[in-house]
Structure formats: C-alpha cells, structure tokens
Amino acid sequence: MLWLTRHxxxxxxxxxxxxxxxxxxxxxxxxxxxxxxxxxxxxxALAAGTAVGAAGIAWLATH
Known part of the structure; x- marks a missing residue:
C-alpha cells in the first residue's frame, strides 16, 4: 500500500x-x-489471485 501511495x-x-x-x-x-x-x-489460488491483482493494477496504471 505504501508503494501505491507513492504512485x-x-x-x-x-x-x-x-x-x-x-x-x-x-x-x-x-x-x-x-x-x-x-x-x-x-x-x-495464490498464484492466480496474485497474477490477476498485479495485471489489473498494471492495467489501471497504464490507462
């Protein structure tokens, strides 16, 4: 969350x-x-949840 706050x-x-x-x-x-x-x-479950979360946040960052 700290990283998200910085960006x-x-x-x-x-x-x-x-x-x-x-x-x-x-x-x-x-x-x-x-x-x-x-x-x-x-x-x-852990791998899929992490991948979807990271991909979604990356998508939000670029759009």
Whole structure:
C-alpha cells in the first residue's frame, strides 16, 4: 500500500479519488473471487489471485 501511495497520480487517482478507489477495489475483488474459486488448490489460488491483482493494477496504471 505504501508503494501505491507513492504512485498516487499514476493510477487514475489524479482524476478523482473515487474513480481510482473503485478501479482498485474492482481489481482486488476480482482477484479474491478467482482465488476463492480455486481454493481446493492453495498454490493455484495464490498464484492466480496474485497474477490477476498485479495485471489489473498494471492495467489501471497504464490507462
């Protein structure tokens, strides 16, 4: 979270706090839902959740 705070403007937060928070929460909820569906295999759940979270935040950073 500290890193995210340092790069505040790069993640759409400069366009308004609400849009940045909504985008970030949507990414994190998607990652959690994916990890939950794969809960039988904890390694796959962790890897998939991490990958989706990182990809979503990277997408937010570039768009």
């Amino acid at each position: 505040f403007e790069e993640f759409g937060y400069s366009q308004g706090l609400l849009s940045g928070v909504v985008g970030t929460l949507a990414v994190l909820i998607t990652a959690l839902l994916l990890a939950y569906t794969l809960r039988r295999s904890s390694l796959a």
